Each structure stands twice: as structure tokens, then as C-alpha cells.
Amino acid sequence: MKILLCVLLTTVFPVHVHSLWPIPRAMQSGSTPLLLANDLNIQYKFSNVPSDLQAAVAQTKKFLQTDQLGRLVVDRGASDLPLISKASRLSTLSLALHGTGKPLSISQVAVSALETRDESYTLNVPADGSAASLTANTTLGLFRGLTTFGQLFFFTSGQTYTLKAPFTITDSPAYPYRGFMLDTARNFFPVADIQRTLDAMSWVKTNTFHWHIVDSQSFPLQVPGFPELSAKGAYASNLVYTPADVQNIVSYAAARGIDVLVEIxxxxxxxxxxxxxxELIACAESTPWASFANEPPAGQLRFTSPTTTNFTASLLSAVAKLFPSKLMSTGGDEINQNCYNTDAETQSDLKAQGRTFEQALDVFTQATHGAVRASGKTPVVWEEMVLSHNVTLSNDTIAMVWISSEDAAAVAQKGFRIIHAPSDYFYLDCGHGGWVGAFPSGNSWCDPFKTWQKAYTFNPLANIAPAQNHLILGGEHLLWTEQSSPSNLDSIVWPRAASSAEVFWTGPTQPTGQPLDVREALPRLHEIAFRMQKRGVNAIPLQPLWCALRPDACDIDR
Amino acid sequence: MKILLCVLLTTVFPVHVHSLWPIPRAMQSGSTPLLLANDLNIQYKFSNVPSDLQAAVAQTKKFLQTDQLGRLVVDRGASDLPLISKASRLSTLSLALHGTGKPLSISQVAVSALETRDESYTLNVPADGSAASLTANTTLGLFRGLTTFGQLFFFTSGQTYTLKAPFTITDSPAYPYRGFMLDTARNFFPVADIQRTLDAMSWVKTNTFHWHIVDSQSFPLQVPGFPELSAKGAYASNLVYTPADVQNIVSYAAARGIDVLVEIxxxxxxxxxxxxxxELIACAESTPWASFANEPPAGQLRFTSPTTTNFTASLLSAVAKLFPSKLMSTGGDEINQNCYNTDAETQSDLKAQGRTFEQALDVFTQATHGAVRASGKTPVVWEEMVLSHNVTLSNDTIAMVWISSEDAAAVAQKGFRIIHAPSDYFYLDCGHGGWVGAFPSGNSWCDPFKTWQKAYTFNPLANIAPAQNHLILGGEHLLWTEQSSPSNLDSIVWPRAASSAEVFWTGPTQPTGQPLDVREALPRLHEIAFRMQKRGVNAIPLQPLWCALRPDACDIDR
Incomplete structure (x- = not known):
């Protein structure tokens, strides 16, 4: 009878019977129905349980009640009822930590150094209703496991269940850095929108919020000691991030396993x-803007000036105090040479100092990176600082490759660690047309739109020599916000940004041993999108619902 | 002193000092500041005021209080305070109707025949605080004028004001049909989302909601007499439009000057x-789907069968009863020949009837269009029925041109009236990548993304001979929803769809006599987008706020 049931299951529900995203690196599952008790008891096998872990456990239990996700079949699982009517019921999940002593909180682990941060966990869910167990080396690992546990179950007619017990999952990220970047300077995003984004990031195990917090257009960050920057540079007095807002976002993120990498x-x-x-800015708002910057308004720090250099280093030190992360970005992209060539002060400085442009940039970089290091952080830069300039960077500097995915190889050859942020795969803004005025035929500079499929096929090790593979820390999706605001934040990001979350968590191989494959992934991506909708994040549909409910039926070759 | 002020205004606020969209066809404005009274009295110069007009007046007063739109200057108008401190205050707007007798309601006029519908109005706003007057031939004209009046004012520090009084506006649409199409079959949209869309449409004087209500993927419409269609064809029992829902949408639309053109x-x-x-459908869900349809699932009515023809005519008659419009679409796009070629029943029918495929299609079309006409409506079809098939269409049939804007010329040469719905200008879904599964490199078939600028440069009379210009009824933006849902409805539609609303209301010429121009339009489009946000529609930003607050500063040549 049991064998017959298994055959039946295999026939009717061939593959897409769990809704995990990202898919664990190692997983075995069975074909036994298992019900989840409404009053699931999640218990701790250790003491001194940090409050953020307790909150995560409460949230997990809540989502298990409220997600109510139907399976991706035409009847949304209604016909599963006979299969689950006599199933065992899981009533306990126990959490255990390896090691002894008072555990660090999720938040403490989340902001620790990438090199030592441990997100691994093992999860066992027996098929017979006996207690499930989740074990990890850190509370952050437990948090990742709770996230996985919360995705194992479907809902129909008042029952929360799986058809695929038992589960044995051994999981850890393939890459330590899995990020999402948001630009809050072109257009402003209130704290609540950032928090909602952090929630969604945590559901797909993204672990870094790269906060491109200021830019040429606005300076919304209130920096202690530098109140004039936001007072005169924010779009409006209420469109700012106060130190309390930053603390709020940093702690909200950390409790969800997310480190905040701030970029100035x-x-x-x-x-x-x-x-x-x-006095600090060359070519400020100079026109024609296209001669002085890649987009309006023009304006760059007069880095040749000791005054400007000291100001910048002090600013970085002050900002660094707001963020517990071990990483901080000093940017370094798109330095416009013409701006400096035509700036009398800069040229005068260079002449007086007897330095070349690159020598002066090196002096500036030593000073700013020195400030970052003195704050206990490792500098992160955009790729031009490695590939386009002749400045000395410490070996541990991390470069973000954005201009083209092909540039990663050159950065790796120079021996620097890499975060993949290529515009040709991960720029969420591309393909929505030009935003520059009086340009009716203008398209997006980075056309076309980067589909989830394109991102999903990204190979982190493409053209990287095996000896340099260790330099690849991971990658991130990015949202530049010339044409974005809270109005389209969720819809432009989700579920697309989940694709890189899986690429960098799961690595190149599914637990079946097969390579990652958009055909296999699509139903699971539908499911995480539907789950996000249930949880209040406006993820968009990837297909007509007709297709979503019939996995593979809308594949190109069916 | 007054002259000095004028010069000052011209210098500081060169052009973008009103926020009208669409811009009226004829308008004169001055340079005198004028305040709006908080207790503005909108009075009627006629009796028997229809309740929908009363509701529109109440809504206008409410928006004048709640929009609180700052001018597009860096200080959002704060420095206007000295200019307006001694300005006159407008306290009365009087509405007058030409003609006598009990007026028709907005709703009655909105669903009347396109050929006779009158949306014209004149609006005079004196600069000295004496009563403003709005005059029209119909309550619908008054509604359009109220919409314009509601866009004349800005807000700063508790004051609602304009700097450009007096206004003399004489306005009427260049084209009678200005539409928006929504597909509610690929993915479902609740009534509230449609109502919010109707609101936004009315704010830009769009007058037709083309409701592509059913399609191959789902049949959400509950049709009296045909309950089985939605019972078995809706995505779920709660994802339906009941007759009461339809009535709700139709009346909500009509009260806002919008006719609902339903398409089966x-x-x-x-x-x-x-x-x-x-039994009615050939090649239902046949695979490979690409051999039988442009997208999955395949399946077409067996139109050669008298049973199918009678069913379809009866269905159209039943649907027609739900909609008061004088227009109804029978579709007619993308008929797949292979589906019928390989359908034994169809081939048997043709042989028995001694008809060719096109002869049989003609018989079917006569029957379906006969049912539409018997319901008092004029048939609307997609362009293929004119250009790709050999069927007899009544001269008054209206063709929607969608495959390419270039096809309008051929349709006009055949003498049919045209609604412009070209995929190369007005398809809002284009450019978001392919949605077909297992196709990682797939892009959107109609790449690239159709920007508002592209739509705004559409020429309704391109390649149309002067003698055929009268055939052009107008046009519409369209949203096919393979990748859309309420999650991205507002953000994918607004403010982009406002561009066609102006092209077809204002026609080719600004009131200054200059041709429509994206440079002139952009600040006004920012303003209608901001206004939509204030009113709860999630229109997206078109530029960084830095650019929006500095009209023209981000133009390509500045």
C-alpha cells in the first residue's frame, strides 16, 4: 500500500513538491505526507537564548500559520486531502547549537567578519511525526534553518502539510557575500520600505544590504558632526535618515541575518x-553636464586639496561609527577626468604638490582608506579603483565589478577579492528606457532588461582561474533609482533579486547533482513570489497564473 | 510695480507654472498670483443637478484640499509666499450648462455614442478674485472642466494658489476615443484595482476602459445563462467578476466619464x-503549444460548426446586456491556421458545407457581429479581421491596429475607422523579458520597453491620407498581463499611459501653437505623477527628484 502511494505520488507530482528558495546545497526528501501541528512547539536545547532568535522563532511560527500557500497545481492542493488525512503530525522542532557557552545573538553573528561568519545548519524532519531537529554552529545558522523550515509546508483546507517527508538537509552558503544594493539618493525611500525589503531579503537568505545612501543628487544621511550635509543636501527636511533611523535599520537588518554595508x-x-x-567640490553643477559627469548634476570632491582630503576622512570616520559592519565602501566609480582638468584649484594643487593626477588620487585613497581601517573596517571599492587608476590598495580590499561581468577576470588577476555586481546581469533598473530629458528616442544605457533567467545563469567563476576562485566572495543585485521610488520598489526587485540569492547560496549545483537550471527553478520562484505576496511584499507574477499552476506547461519546448 | 513683478516671474519661473495634463487645446494664462479659498463654493447655474455631477464637485473640492502639490522648484514654492501674500482670493466657481431641460448625467453622456458625445468646456478664472465660471454643453463637459480646474493650483504653507491667473481655457478633445486596455485573464485584478485605475484614467481625461476580460488562460466573467464558463474557467471561485461587480465597475467608470468597451x-x-x-474548442491545450497558438494554452472556437456559432452569438448577446456601451469587441486577433488545419471536426465541417476557411469565418463573423448589432452596439475588431481575412465587415466597424503602427494606413485605405493600439508605441508590457519557461535568453517579443517619450511622439495621422483622417477615432495604451498583477499595475501604467491621453486629447499642437514636445511635457508629467501619488495611485518617478525639481536641468543638451 505504501509502495503504491509512492508510485502514485511520483506520477502525479513529479518534481515541484517543495517550495524552497534558495534550494539547499544538500537535501534528501521522501514521499510521505506529514502534517504540521497548529500549535507547533519550537524548543531550545540550549540556554541564554538571544532575544532576536526568540523573535525569529515567533515569526517562523506566525508565517507557518499565515502563509497558507497552496501547491502549484490546478486545485491548489485540494486533492491532497485524502493523502494527508491519515498522515502523522509534526508537533515539535528542537533547536540545538554546537559548542558551549553563552551564544552570540543572530545580530552579533550577522555583522561579524565575512571570513568567519558561519551560516551553516542541518535540519532533519522525520516522516513519523517525531520531533524535527535543527542544529547549527551559530544562532545565524539556526536562523537560516528556520527560514528553510518555514518553506517546507503547503496549505489546503485548514491543513499545513508536506508530501515529501522525511527531509534531511545539510546546508551552508556557497559564497559568503549575497547582497542587495539600494540607492537612496536619486530618489528617497522611507525606513519602512527599507525594512520591508530587508524582510524579503532574509526570506531568500540574502545577507548584505549594500546601502548606496548618498550621491550627487541628495545627501539624506544625517551624520553626527556634519549636520550641514543633510541640512542642505537632503531633498527635504523630512527626507532624511537620522542616526536613530540608521540604528533602526541596522538592528532590524542584523536581527534578520543581514549586515549593512554603507557606501560613501x-x-x-x-x-x-x-x-x-x-569649496570642496570641483565643477559643481557645471554644464553641459555631459562634459563633467555621467549624469546630472556634475560635481566631484577636490581630492587634490588637503582640506578636502581631511574632510572626507573625517566624514568617513563619522559615518563608520553608525554602522557595525566590518565592511565599508568608499565608492570610486566614474571619476570624470575633464571635471578635474578644467578645475583651476585642482590643477593649481597638482602643480604646487608636484604630483600627477594618479599620485594625488593615491594620496587621497590612502587617507580615506586609512580612516576606514582606523574604524575597524575593510574598504570596498568599485572596480575602477583597481582597473582604471594607479592607486595602491591593500591586498584585502574588496572590489565590486559593475561595468561588465567580464571585468572580474582582470580584477582577480590583480589578486583582489571580488563581489559580483555586473550591470549585464544584476542591474534591476536596466531596460526601462532613458530618463534624461528632451531625448524621445532614449533607451536605457544598459538595455535590455535583466531578466531573472539572465541573472540565474550567471557563473561566478567564469574566466576566473582556479587558483583565484577563492577571491570570489559572492554577488548582489542592485537597484539604481533614477526611475524608482517606493511606488515600484517591490515590483522591480522581487522576485528577480531572488535569483542571485540562489546563485550565490546554492552555488552551481542543485542537490540532485544537476547544474542550476531555469526550468527547474521557475516553479520554486513562483512559490517564493507568492509567499512574498502573502507576507506583504508586492512581488510580481512571472507568468500567467495558468502557467504557474501547471509547472513546465509554458516552457518553450512543451 | 506690477510690470516689475511680471518680469520677475518670467525670470524666476520661466514656463512650468501650471500642472495641467492633458494640456488644453486653447488656453491663455497671465502672471497674477491668485489664492483659492479653503471654503470654495462651487455653485450650479442650472437645476436638476445629477447626483454624479454633485459627487464630482465634492471630489474636486476634496482634492483641492488634499493634493497639496508643491511646485516643481527646489523650495517647492516656499518662496512664493511673498508673491501670494496680498493676492486676491477665489471663492466661487459657477457651473453652467448650455441649453435647457433636465440635463443628462455624466454617466449617461459617458456611455453615449462616440460620434455625438460632447466633452467640450470653457473655463474662465479671473485674476481679481471674482467668480470663476465653467460652461459646457453637457455634464460630461463640466466634469472635464472640473478636472482641469483641480489641476490649476499648487500648495505651500497652508495656501492653495496659482501664479498664472487669469486663465481662459476653451477645450475639447482632438479625438473622441482615448482609452486604456487591461487584460484580466492572464492574471486577475480585483474590482478595487480596476476602480483605482479608472480614477487615474479620469484624471487625465481618458474616456474608454477597454476591458479584455477573458482569454485562453481564464474566464473570470460570470455571464448570466452561461455560469459554467466561469465556474470551470476562472482561476478560482473567488477570482471572478459577478454581474454585480461588472455593474459596479461600469457605473464607477461612467460617473468618471469613462465608457467600458468589453471584449470577448x-x-x-x-x-x-x-x-x-x-466540443466547441479545436486543439484545446494541444502541444507543442507553439504549433497551435502564439502562447499557451492553445485552443480556438470551432467556428465552422453551427453549434459553436450559435453558442458564441448567444454568449455575446448575454455579455452585451451587462454593458451599456455602444461599442463591443469581438476580438479576432491571432487566428492560428494550423489549429484548424489539423482539427478533424473543422475540416469535416468545411467539406460538408462546401466552404473555404475564409467563407466559413465570414459566416461566423456575420453571426457574431449580428448579435452585437442586435444588442445595439457597433462591433470593434483587431486589425487582422480587416487585413488578414476575407470577411465582410459593415462600414462602421472599428478596427484596432496593434501589430504595428504602420498597419493603420492599410486599414484606413479599406475605409474602416481606427483606434490606434500599436504594440510599437503603446504596449506597456513590452521590454520586461520573456516569460516563457526554460528559455534563459528569452526577451520580450516586442522589445524594447515603450517609454512615455516614445508614446508621446506618436503621430495619429502618420501615413494617413487627408481624406481618411476622419477615420482616426483615437487610441489607447494597453496592458497585457502575462507579467502583471495588482503588484505592479500602478507602476507599469502610470504615468506612462498619461502620454497617449494627451496625444489624443490635445492633438498635435500645444496651445502656444508649438507642436507637442517631450521637453515641454516632462515637468507636467512629473506633476501629474506626483498628483497621482498624493491620490493613492503608485505612479513611478520618471527621474531623480533632483531633476524633477529643476525642469530642463537634466535634459540631454543642458
Whole structure:
């Protein structure tokens, strides 16, 4: 009878019977129905349970009640009822930590150094209703496991269940850095929108919020000691992030396993500083803007000036105090040479100092990176600082490759660690047309739209020599917000950004041993999108519902 | 002193000092500041005021209080305070109707025949605080004028004001049909989302909601006499439009000056009817789907069969009763020949009847269009019925041109009236990548993304001979929803769809006599987008706020 049931299951429900995203690196599952008790008891096998872990457990239990996700079949699982009517019922999940002593909180582990952060966990869910167990080395690992546990179950007619017990999952990320970048300077995003984004990130095990917090257009960050920057540089007095807002976001993120990597882009992308410190900025709002910057307004720090250099280093030190992360970005992209060539002060400085442009940039970089290091952080830079300039960077500097995915190889050859952020795979803004005015035929510079499928086929090790593979830390999706605001934040990001979350968590291979494959992934991506909708994140549909409910039926070759 | 002020205004606020969208066809404005009284009295110069007009007046007063739209200057108008401190205050707007007798309601006029519907109005707003007057031939004209009046004012520090009084506006649409199409079959949209869309449409004077209500994927419409279609064809029992829902939407639309043009697409795009009437559908869900349809699932009405023809005519008659419009679409796009070639019943029918495929299609079309006409409506069809098939269409049939804007010329040469719905200008879904499964490199078939700028440069009379210009009824933006749902409805539609609303209301010429121009339009489009956000529609930003607050500063040549 049991064998017959198994055959039946295999026939009727061939593959897409769990809704995990990202899929674990190692997983075995069976074909036995298992019900979840409404009053699931999640118990701790250790003491001194940190409050953020307790909150995560409460949230897990809540989602297990409220997700009520129907399976991706035409009847949404109604016909599963006979299969589960006599199933065993899981009533206990126990959490255990390896090691002894008072455990660190999720938040403490989440902001620790990438190199030592441990997100691994093992999860066992027996088929017979006996207690499930989740074990990890850290509370962050337990948090990742809770996230997986919360995705194992479907819902129909008042029952929360799986058809695939038992589960044995041994999981850890393939890459330590899995990020999402948000630009809050082109257009402003209230704290609540960022928090909602952090929630969604945590559901797909993304672990870094790269916060491109200021840029040439606006300076919304209130920096202690530098109140004039936001007072004169924010779009409005209420469109700011106070230190309390930052603390709120940092702690909200950390409790969800997310580190906040703040970026103060220098020396370019700083026009708005001219509002409070005109003497620090070359070519501020100069026109025609296209001669002085990649987008309006023009304006770059006069990095040749000791005054500007000291100001920038002090600013970085002050910002660093707001963020517990071990990483901090000093930017370094798109330095416009013409701006400096035509700036009398810069040319005068260079002449007086007897330095070349690159020598002066090196002095500036030593000072700013020195400030970052003195704050206990490792500098992160955009790829130009490695590939386009002749500055000395410490070996542990991390470079974000954005111009083209092909540039990663050159960065690796120089021996620097890499975060993949390529515009040709992970730029969420591309393909929505040009935003520059008076340009009716203008398209997006990085056309076409980067589909989830494109991102999903990204190979982190493409063109990287095996000896340099260790330099690849991971990658991130990015949202530049020339044409985005809270109005389209969720819809432009989700579920697309989940694709990189899986690429960098799961690595190249499914637990079946097969390579990652968009055909296999699509139903699971539908499911995480539906789950996000249930949880209040406006993820968009990837297909007509007709297709979503019939996995593979809308594949190109069916 | 007054002259000095004028010069000052011209210098500081050069052009973008009103926020009208669409811009009226004829308008004169001055440069005198004018305040709006908080207790503005909107009075009627006629009796028997219809309740929908009263509701529109109440809504206008409410928006004048709640929009609180700051001008597009860096200080959002704060520095206007000295200018307006001694301005006159407008306290009365009087509404007058030409003609005598009990006026028709907005709703009655909104659903009347396109050929006779009158949306014209004149609006005078004196600069000295004496009563403003709005005059029209119909209550619908008054509604359009109220919409314009509600866009004349800005807000700062508790004051609602304009800097450009007096206004003399004489306005009427250049084209009688200005539409928006929504597909509610690929993915479902609740009534509230449609109502919110109707609101936004009315704010830009769009007058037709083209409701592509059913398609091959789902049949959400509950049709009296045909309950099985939605019972077996809706995505779920709660994802339906009941007759009460339809009535709700139709009346909500009409009160906002919007006619609802329903489409029952035939004979293609009907696969879902096979769920309840398998005998009526050829190649239902046949695979490989690409051999039988442009997208899955395949399935088309067996139009050669008298049973199918009678069923379809009866269905159209039943649907027609739900909609007061004088227009109804029978579809007619993308008929797949292979589906019928390989359908034994169809081939047997043709042989028995001694008819060619096109002869049989003609018989079917006469029957379906006969049912539409018997319901008092004029048939609307997709362009293929004119250009790709050899069927007899009555001279007054209206063709929607969608495959390419270039096809309008051929339709006009055949003498049919045209609604522009070209995929190369007005398809809102294009450019978001392919949605077909297992196709990682797939892009959107109609790449690239159609920007508002592209739509705004559409020329309704391109390649149309002057003698055929009268055939152009107008046009519409369209949203096919393979990748859309309420999650991205607002953000994919607004403010983009406002561009066609202006092209077809204002026509080719600004009131200044200059041709429509994206440079002139952009600040006004920012303003209608911001206004939509204030009113609860999630229109997206078109630029960084830095650019929006500095009109023209981000133009390509500045």
C-alpha cells in the first residue's frame, strides 16, 4: 500500500513538491505526507537564548500559520486531502547549537567578519511525526534553518502539510557575500520600505544590504558632526535618515541575518556636498553636464586639496561609527577626468604638490582608506579603483565589478577579492528606457532588461582561474533609482533579486547533482513570489497564473 | 510695480507654472498670483443637478484640499509666499450648462455614442478674485472642466494658489476615443484595482476602459445563462467578476466619464471555454503549444460548426446586456491556421458545407457581429479581421491596429475607422523579458520597453491620407498581463499611459501653437505623477527628484 502511494505520488507530482528558495546545497526528501501541528512547539536545547532568535522563532511560527500557500497545481492542493488525512503530525522542532557557552545573538553573528561568519545548519524532519531537529554552529545558522523550515509546508483546507517527508538537509552558503544594493539618493525611500525589503531579503537568505545612501543628487544621511550635509543636501527636511533611523535599520537588518554595508561614494558622485561646502567640490553643477559627469548634476570632491582630503576622512570616520559592519565602501566609480582638468584649484594643487593626477588620487585613497581601517573596517571599492587608476590598495580590499561581468577576470588577476555586481546581469533598473530629458528616442544605457533567467545563469567563476576562485566572495543585485521610488520598489526587485540569492547560496549545483537550471527553478520562484505576496511584499507574477499552476506547461519546448 | 513683478516671474519661473495634463487645446494664462479659498463654493447655474455631477464637485473640492502639490522648484514654492501674500482670493466657481431641460448625467453622456458625445468646456478664472465660471454643453463637459480646474493650483504653507491667473481655457478633445486596455485573464485584478485605475484614467481625461476580460488562460466573467464558463474557467471561485461587480465597475467608470468597451475575443484566445464546452474548442491545450497558438494554452472556437456559432452569438448577446456601451469587441486577433488545419471536426465541417476557411469565418463573423448589432452596439475588431481575412465587415466597424503602427494606413485605405493600439508605441508590457519557461535568453517579443517619450511622439495621422483622417477615432495604451498583477499595475501604467491621453486629447499642437514636445511635457508629467501619488495611485518617478525639481536641468543638451 505504501509502495503504491509512492508510485502514485511520483506520477502525479513529479518534481515541484517543495517550495524552497534558495534550494539547499544538500537535501534528501521522501514521499510521505506529514502534517504540521497548529500549535507547533519550537524548543531550545540550549540556554541564554538571544532575544532576536526568540523573535525569529515567533515569526517562523506566525508565517507557518499565515502563509497558507497552496501547491502549484490546478486545485491548489485540494486533492491532497485524502493523502494527508491519515498522515502523522509534526508537533515539535528542537533547536540545538554546537559548542558551549553563552551564544552570540543572530545580530552579533550577522555583522561579524565575512571570513568567519558561519551560516551553516542541518535540519532533519522525520516522516513519523517525531520531533524535527535543527542544529547549527551559530544562532545565524539556526536562523537560516528556520527560514528553510518555514518553506517546507503547503496549505489546503485548514491543513499545513508536506508530501515529501522525511527531509534531511545539510546546508551552508556557497559564497559568503549575497547582497542587495539600494540607492537612496536619486530618489528617497522611507525606513519602512527599507525594512520591508530587508524582510524579503532574509526570506531568500540574502545577507548584505549594500546601502548606496548618498550621491550627487541628495545627501539624506544625517551624520553626527556634519549636520550641514543633510541640512542642505537632503531633498527635504523630512527626507532624511537620522542616526536613530540608521540604528533602526541596522538592528532590524542584523536581527534578520543581514549586515549593512554603507557606501560613501568618493571622490565622484558628490555634487550635493557643494550645497554646504562649495569649496570642496570641483565643477559643481557645471554644464553641459555631459562634459563633467555621467549624469546630472556634475560635481566631484577636490581630492587634490588637503582640506578636502581631511574632510572626507573625517566624514568617513563619522559615518563608520553608525554602522557595525566590518565592511565599508568608499565608492570610486566614474571619476570624470575633464571635471578635474578644467578645475583651476585642482590643477593649481597638482602643480604646487608636484604630483600627477594618479599620485594625488593615491594620496587621497590612502587617507580615506586609512580612516576606514582606523574604524575597524575593510574598504570596498568599485572596480575602477583597481582597473582604471594607479592607486595602491591593500591586498584585502574588496572590489565590486559593475561595468561588465567580464571585468572580474582582470580584477582577480590583480589578486583582489571580488563581489559580483555586473550591470549585464544584476542591474534591476536596466531596460526601462532613458530618463534624461528632451531625448524621445532614449533607451536605457544598459538595455535590455535583466531578466531573472539572465541573472540565474550567471557563473561566478567564469574566466576566473582556479587558483583565484577563492577571491570570489559572492554577488548582489542592485537597484539604481533614477526611475524608482517606493511606488515600484517591490515590483522591480522581487522576485528577480531572488535569483542571485540562489546563485550565490546554492552555488552551481542543485542537490540532485544537476547544474542550476531555469526550468527547474521557475516553479520554486513562483512559490517564493507568492509567499512574498502573502507576507506583504508586492512581488510580481512571472507568468500567467495558468502557467504557474501547471509547472513546465509554458516552457518553450512543451 | 506690477510690470516689475511680471518680469520677475518670467525670470524666476520661466514656463512650468501650471500642472495641467492633458494640456488644453486653447488656453491663455497671465502672471497674477491668485489664492483659492479653503471654503470654495462651487455653485450650479442650472437645476436638476445629477447626483454624479454633485459627487464630482465634492471630489474636486476634496482634492483641492488634499493634493497639496508643491511646485516643481527646489523650495517647492516656499518662496512664493511673498508673491501670494496680498493676492486676491477665489471663492466661487459657477457651473453652467448650455441649453435647457433636465440635463443628462455624466454617466449617461459617458456611455453615449462616440460620434455625438460632447466633452467640450470653457473655463474662465479671473485674476481679481471674482467668480470663476465653467460652461459646457453637457455634464460630461463640466466634469472635464472640473478636472482641469483641480489641476490649476499648487500648495505651500497652508495656501492653495496659482501664479498664472487669469486663465481662459476653451477645450475639447482632438479625438473622441482615448482609452486604456487591461487584460484580466492572464492574471486577475480585483474590482478595487480596476476602480483605482479608472480614477487615474479620469484624471487625465481618458474616456474608454477597454476591458479584455477573458482569454485562453481564464474566464473570470460570470455571464448570466452561461455560469459554467466561469465556474470551470476562472482561476478560482473567488477570482471572478459577478454581474454585480461588472455593474459596479461600469457605473464607477461612467460617473468618471469613462465608457467600458468589453471584449470577448473570438474565435482565437478561447482555450478556456474547453473546460466547460470541450466540443466547441479545436486543439484545446494541444502541444507543442507553439504549433497551435502564439502562447499557451492553445485552443480556438470551432467556428465552422453551427453549434459553436450559435453558442458564441448567444454568449455575446448575454455579455452585451451587462454593458451599456455602444461599442463591443469581438476580438479576432491571432487566428492560428494550423489549429484548424489539423482539427478533424473543422475540416469535416468545411467539406460538408462546401466552404473555404475564409467563407466559413465570414459566416461566423456575420453571426457574431449580428448579435452585437442586435444588442445595439457597433462591433470593434483587431486589425487582422480587416487585413488578414476575407470577411465582410459593415462600414462602421472599428478596427484596432496593434501589430504595428504602420498597419493603420492599410486599414484606413479599406475605409474602416481606427483606434490606434500599436504594440510599437503603446504596449506597456513590452521590454520586461520573456516569460516563457526554460528559455534563459528569452526577451520580450516586442522589445524594447515603450517609454512615455516614445508614446508621446506618436503621430495619429502618420501615413494617413487627408481624406481618411476622419477615420482616426483615437487610441489607447494597453496592458497585457502575462507579467502583471495588482503588484505592479500602478507602476507599469502610470504615468506612462498619461502620454497617449494627451496625444489624443490635445492633438498635435500645444496651445502656444508649438507642436507637442517631450521637453515641454516632462515637468507636467512629473506633476501629474506626483498628483497621482498624493491620490493613492503608485505612479513611478520618471527621474531623480533632483531633476524633477529643476525642469530642463537634466535634459540631454543642458
Amino acid at each position: 561614494d568618493t571622490p565622484g558622485h558628490t555634487s550635493v556636498i557643494s550645497k554646504s561646502h562649495p | 475575443d473570438t474565435p482565437g484566445h478561447t482555450s478556456v471555454i474547453s473546460k466547460s464546452h470541450p
